[in-house]
Amino acid sequence: SLGAWDRVPAEEISDLREARVLDGGSPFALTFDVGGADRLGVLIPNHLIRRALFDVVEGQAGVILMAGRRVASCAVQGAAPRGRVVLDDGTTIRARLIVAADSRFSGVRDQLGVGVEMNRLGRSMMVCRMRHDQAHGHVATEWFDHRQTVALLPVADAQERVSSVVLTLAAPAIADLMRLSPDAFAVEMERRLKGRLTGLELVSERCAYPLATTWSRRFAGEGFALIGDAAVGMHPVTAHGFNLGLRGQDVLAKVLKSARGGDIGSERLLARYERDHRLASWPLYQGTNALVRLFTQETPPARLARGAALRAGQATAPFKRVVKRMLTV
Ligand SMILES: Cc1cc2nc3c(=O)[nH]c(=O)nc-3n(C[C@H](O)[C@H](O)[C@H](O)COP(=O)(O)OP(=O)(O)OC[C@H]3O[C@@H](n4cnc5c(N)ncnc54)[C@H](O)[C@@H]3O)c2cc1C
Structure with a gap:
């Protein structure tokens, strides 16, 4: 109702057509598909939502923004x-x-x-974008593997070959991953993903959040x-x-x-x-x-x-x- 949605660039909005939940090495997946609809939902980078909201609020009568x-x-x-x-x-x-x-x-x-x-959980969540060989097909995956949780979220990209990778591990293990060079990090992520995605390349900075x-x-x-x-x-x-x-x-x-x-x-x-x-x-x-x-x-x-x-x-x-x-x- 504020009109913020229209300020998010259309090419940055990624459709979500299917969501899968996986458990460890089990081949079984709990799946949610679109059924008769166009999409299950959409994925938008948070910084674009924030920018759109700031743009809408700035200049509104009665609002004084004091940034910084x-x-x-x-x-x-x-x-x-x-x-x-x-x-x-x-x-x-x-x-x-x-x-x-x-x-x-x-x-x-x-x-x-x-x-x-x-409740401080002693775990951290690391978020970054990675390019990969396989097309993501607008499918989101939440994979509860042993001792690690991985979410692969489809990013809007012409070839559908970029995903947001969200990895949750014990806080010290995330700190170690943050210190790796981009190339060493890509090798380590390929090992952790156990063949789900190959040819990984880091295409953003890595951000870590204590949970x-x-x-x-x-x-x-x-x-x-x-x-x-x-x-x-x-x-x-x-x-x-x-x-x-x-x-x-x-x-x-x-x-x-x-x-x-x-x-x-x-x-x-x-x-x-x-x-x-x-x-x-x-x-x-x-x-x-x-x-x-x-x-x-x-x-x-x-x-x-x-x-x-x-x-x-x-x-x-x-x-x-x-x-x-x-x-x-
Ligand atoms: C890795 C990760 C992934 C997530 N994914 C999703 C998702 O997919 N969907 C979803 O719905 N939610 C998601 N969330 C949750 C979502 O990010 C938060 O719920 C949301 O950002 C909370 O918004 P907020 O404005 O309350 O707080 P914040 O986004 O934390 O913003 C607080 C603001 O207050 C400012 N501030 C702090 N102290 C002061 C001060 N003293 N004076 C002035 N300003 C101050 C900060 O600078 C900041 O700008 C995710 C969270 C994480 C960590």
């Missing part, structure tokens, strides 16, 4: 407007409502005294609200964090609009946002964490259970419909 500045401290206290934000250049801003949107490691959340359940999931004890209170990862930091494996963040932002905006000129910092008003977004996020957050536990444990019962889970998923039409709806909505 950081929040140094903030508090909600005293008489209205109760919010006080101090930037790193000493500028002080008074506000009726402070919205924290500063990531799962949110400093604003800490300063507002909101507790958080944080932590977070659940804030509150999403709102008198004079403040938390949105995006500052409220819920999802495990990236189901690729829902950003989408969930947009949902929360949308709910908050509607709640604020309903104040019709009244106090947008009122705890009673903001409780509606908190209730709605917690209810919607909790099953996704817990479900994703359970999935990660099932697919990363190496005990024989866990291995048996995940093979069975994939086969049950393939045979259960309602389950596949729900997952497909999550991908396409």
Whole structure:
């Protein structure tokens, strides 16, 4: 509704036509195909989404963008407007409502005294783009191999020979991979992919993210609200964090609009946002964490259970419909 979509270059949008989930060396794959539709969903690089959103917001009436500045401290206290934000250049801003949107490691959340359940997983996720011999055919693969998880995501490319490679390993192993030369890295990735893709060549920089999931004890209170990862930091494996963040932002905006000129910092008003977004996020957050536990444990019962889970998923039409709806909505 902001028009951001139209600002993403069409040639950078990659269709997703099939998704496959693989378990270790098993030839079985849980597959989601388009059925009668054109596509399951689309893949867009995050930096292009961010650029489109910044472009849309810049110049809007009532918006002041202060790029390059950081929040140094903030508090909600005293008489209205109760919010006080101090930037790193000493500028002080008074506000009726402070919205924290500063990531799962949110400093604003800490300063507002909101507790958080944080699980540092000791693993890191590395993302890069690689060219390869085989055409990807717009198929995404999530492969839960023993002691490593690999996602291969189709990138928009005329020959369909470039993929985003997302590898999850113990943090020190990712640090070692980041230090390899591009050529040595390509050889190592070919070994790790066990023949799924050959002729690998690194065509981007490598980025590594330490994995932590977070659940804030509150999403709102008198004079403040938390949105995006500052409220819920999802495990990236189901690729829902950003989408969930947009949902929360949308709910908050509607709640604020309903104040019709009244106090947008009122705890009673903001409780509606908190209730709605917690209810919607909790099953996704817990479900994703359970999935990660099932697919990363190496005990024989866990291995048996995940093979069975994939086969049950393939045979259960309602389950596949729900997952497909999550991908396409
Ligand atoms: C490897 C990986 C892959 C992912 N893939 C997907 C996917 O496919 N689909 C999906 O939906 N989600 C995905 N996610 C999750 C998604 O990236 C996040 O949910 C999303 O970026 C959260 O947005 P955010 O704006 O809340 O926080 P962030 O994107 O973390 O942005 C926070 C911003 O706050 C700024 N900031 C921090 N501190 C301050 C301060 N003191 N003052 C001012 N500014 C500050 C930061 O500079 C940053 O710009 C993925 C995450 C990872 C790590």
